[in-house]
Amino acid sequence: MQLRKIDYLEAIRMEKHSPNCAACVDCKSSNDQIELSKLGEKGCKGLIGASDCLTVQPGQYVHKECRRQYCHPSNDRTPQNTEDNFHRLQRRCRTEENKFDFIENCFFCGTVAKIASNKRGNDVFPVRTLEFQNNVRDFCKRRTDEWSENVIGRLEYAQDLPAVEARYHQKCSINFRTGRSLPIQYRSIQTQTYKKGRPSSRNADTAFQHIMEYLEERVNDQVTISDLVHQMQELCGEEAYSTVYMKKEIIDFFGCEIINSELDGKPNVIPFKGTADSILHSFHRSSSKANTESEKNAVIKTAAKLIIKDIKDMQFSKEIYPSVDEMITIETNKKYVPSSLMLFLEHLVTSKNADTKTIAIGQSIVQSAIPRGAILPLQLGFGVQIHHHFGSKFVVDTLNSLGFSSSYTEVQKYEAAAATNWSIGIEKEQTDKAFQCVADDVDHNLATVDGHNTFHGMGIIATILPGVKSSRVIPRLSSTTEDLLSVGKINVTLYSPLINNFSTLTFQSLNEVNDVIDQTQNLEQLVDISRPLKTQCPSWSGFMQTTQTGRHPGKSTVLFLPMIDLNSSDLSCIYSSLDFVATQAKTLSVSPIVTFDQPLYWKSVQMVMNEPENSTIKAMVIRLCGFHTQMSFLGCIGHLMQNSGLQELIDTVYATNTVTHMLSGKEVSRAVRGHILVDSALKSLLVERVFSTGLSE
Template sequence: MASICGEDNSYSTTYMKRRMLEHYGNSIIITELNGKSNVVTFRSRAHAILHNYYHRQNKNDSESEKLAIIKTAGKLILNDIKDMEENAEIYPSANDMSTEGNRKYVPPSLVTLLQQLIDQKDPERIIIAISQAIVQAAIPRSIICPLQLGLGVQLHHQFGSRILIETLNSLGFCSSYQEVQKYEKCAAYTQGNAVDRNNVEQYVQFVADNIDHNTATIDGHNTFHGMGIIATFTPKDNKRRVVPRIQVTNEELVKIGKINIKYYKQNDNVLENVKFEKLLDIDCEDPIPGNFEFLVKITRPLRPMTPSWSGIMQTVQKGEHPGESKVHFLPMIDMNPSDMSCIYSTLTYVAQQARLMNIDPVITFDQPLFWKAMTIITNKPDSSELKRAVIRLGAFHMEMSFLGCIGKIMENSGLSELLSTVYAPNTVCHMLSGKAVQRAIRGHFLASDALDQLIMEKTFPELMETQYTDENNNHAETGRSNDEVYSPEQRKLVTIFESVLEQKIDQRLLVTEDNVNLKEMVDKVESTKHTLKSSRTAKLWLQYLEMINLLKQFIAAERIGNWRCHLKSLKNMFPFFAAAGHNLYTKSSYMYLQQMNCLHITHPEVCQAFEKGLHVVRRSNRMWGGLSTDLVIEQVLMRSV
């Protein structure tokens, strides 16, 4: 019409569709997709299939009847597949991997057919997977199914094997190798290297650490050793980028995934003249009230099925928190992370991203990188934008150093032999050095529980007459339940403890409950400890208990996001850093704490955010879920490579 009458005199697309609907009514379907031409189809296609079925020959032949039904069902399902609203110009999102998201990629008729064929307890995932494989094979150029693409991307990430992906693709189970590579390029290009904050309520901070990836595991050569950077957003948002299916060249990827290298030249070191100032006392509410900690220790022997310390804290620690966080990967720097130019380039890049979001740059390093970053910033003139940066010392690495202090101070005390009864001797070496963090914490908590029980038995000999129970919580000898073998005093303590776990009693208000004065009992235990200090051996193990309690306070401060308690715990660690000869952490943590104490003056907005618990990152939406920022980069970025 346009070629005959001209653009000005022909019908517009909107007018043409309206006139066709007026004329044909429900006899046609007009499919509309952005960026694609409209498609007009007659509904009579399905009617024609059914008409051919009823006018077939050999109606009385049962075998022919069965084959005709199957063929007709196949044509109807194929017709439904072709009538789907597909768009091969945009890749599926991560939300499409959910059950509801996957369902929109398969017609209900195909799902109904497979439900008749697959009879299992929970066949939903299998049915959706087979359905998407059929749809992808039926219209390969018109649709990209999320499970097909997702499996290909996962296999490529895990194994990097082209032959594996191509083999599964030939069997119809995943996308082709070329499609997977194209998706990864499009996703990287779409994300770019900029940090976007969707709303001003989100708090953003950065983390950088050295990252290693051995690209040739057989001979160990060509190992990548560079600087990895992430940005964390709290709270997270559910907005996801749409990945368009476009052509992306390697040159375009290099351009958007590049951090400009800034070469650093140091003339003088002003940091050498910085003096350590006297640290002020830090007042804060203890995240673990002393009465509740005592209640946990005294009831653990009476209640053998008690959860671990972390499980108890997760149960009782309730309240408001900033919410779950989102982690954003940033480009890596292919340089030695310890190189001053690499650290300088990292700081400059982070400062640029922070300036675009109009926030103060906050970045976390481990101890060696922290000290070099402090050297760079201190030597910069006051006009430099790097002076706005807040450099944090990674709390997870401080925790590792403190675990190493415990192992060093308790060397040759018998602790190694004690832990060897539970862990392998070679593992104990790594636990006491602070490298095997999870095992070390678990082992120290077991040892401290045993020591606390000995102190409780010495302080309250009659009360601590334990009646050990079996796995069914029944008395081992008589078979009676614990309620029948508890003494009245024991039952009161266990009842109070269970009431706290059930949120009936606030752990912070535990003083006198059910005629049990916990404060007096705590004072008796402290008196027993004071008496035991006359023995040098007992004094050493009491100091060990003090270190474990300090470790618990530090972990609790991170898990619940208590900023002031984080600083107070760190200050109390200084004597142990010095005693164990961890001089680098003694120096760096002192400088870090000295700066953080002045944060309310130098960076008031950052200080307010930290006071709200935003100095930690939560990967789960719960109160007892805060993680140190340097631990997050280990769990997310390092694990991913």
């Protein structure tokens, strides 16, 4: 006898009843008013004949109407979503599954999986664990639809998917677990109906209209096609358009008013053209029958549209950051504000420094109009300066929310990019200048509560006279911690002295200069005479200006070199600093000159003297810094003039304890002032004796 499939959920209900049960095996209703019929042997054969897996026994009861509908050939038995029904689904008929090949076909969709040279395709994965099989069984329990019936039937037939080497398509697995329908490309060929073009859907058309209204309301915003597709998916689900089809429909809907562009690394940005002609025509149409107040509002709105149009027409580069010159120069900052906006603000701002205020307000408006479309120099420079002085994320983000600076994230990104793009070497065009390095200890408190674990290291700078201007292009790239650690690094070398030649330290005598005319030979004597006489004469700086000719070379350029994370008094730290400076000087073909304070100077001189002749630091010129040189000079005067009455003389002006420090070279400023007073007093007495001027009176 030819068997046909039945509703397995209803079969569960019939099979759950034991024999002689008063309830109906079909609908499980126990209402006495419904006419029941007791099944005999012939009735059982009729029910079994209508199914291929139903088991009934004589003596059970069934409603007559239920049995008639159940055995009707055209009856549509829709499964009911109940917990008990699922367990009965596992016992479905396996007539069709006996022909299923788990090795060749996907157990989700039943189509052939791609196999080439005994290797699975890119979208085909084998089942390796029973945990995956149990998860699929749980998803079948949740779905309870036709697709889940087929999958649970295959699971019950195989029992162990890894053992039968079952495989599946990744796309099928995702759709099944996320509640979606069977992928189109894996549906049976007999069930697919192909039509030319995209199938129309009422929900999709309605959702598209909502998306277009949303886009028209945000003409001044920068919206990507991906954002629109995502919003459409929230409205109509799987019927949403793809990115390519959405782009085509938007162009067809708006026509020539849309510009397709890419901005800030986001493709397919949808900006509107909004030409000046169309804006003005729209203004005239709207103001033809308007009153005075409405016309005023229309003029303001039209002016705003024209300014927005000019802002969007400007070309901004977000691949590189603005240079320092663009941040501090007014003329370069004007390039970031359209002429129409400048004209508008010039009629509003009429106070002092109008140009600076106009440019600042204009760049704030431009940044607010296209927040992700440009990086403006004043916004970025102000944010970096605030972060440098205060280091507060709250302050920077607050100013950014008010439209006055870049965001805290952008400031950090700029600082990291500038540090990564920075080079520790000296540029070649700077080698014809006077060049020397200065090294000293660096102490930095890392905001610790107890004051411990502070940073102590060696800092190095390079000074160049006359100063040079250099401008670097900083690309706008994301920098990681590894990138920052790879630049600005000085290799630390362990110092181990080989010999000790410091006992033979001698200073070379300086050659006398006889062929140079000293123009200030009699200047000191002139000052010594004119100052006590209280004549009208210039000060020390005035005397220097009268004796010097030519232009001053200007201020020096200071370049910050890397720091060494070691104690500055450590011998290895000092040796690494000397080796770094010597290597840089050798690369630039200049003399290696480095300046230290007194303790570091003493240790570095010992190192240079103990190095062999072929050492890289043997040719180093070690200089004592000017401040410590002055301290040493003042200390020498105090040492030589002991018991000469100098201390008692200065004691008449300064306190006794202060005089002790002045003569030892510690109180530099007071010592210089005290010696000048003593010198002036002695010179006044000499002038009085020579010229009999009576200065003492």
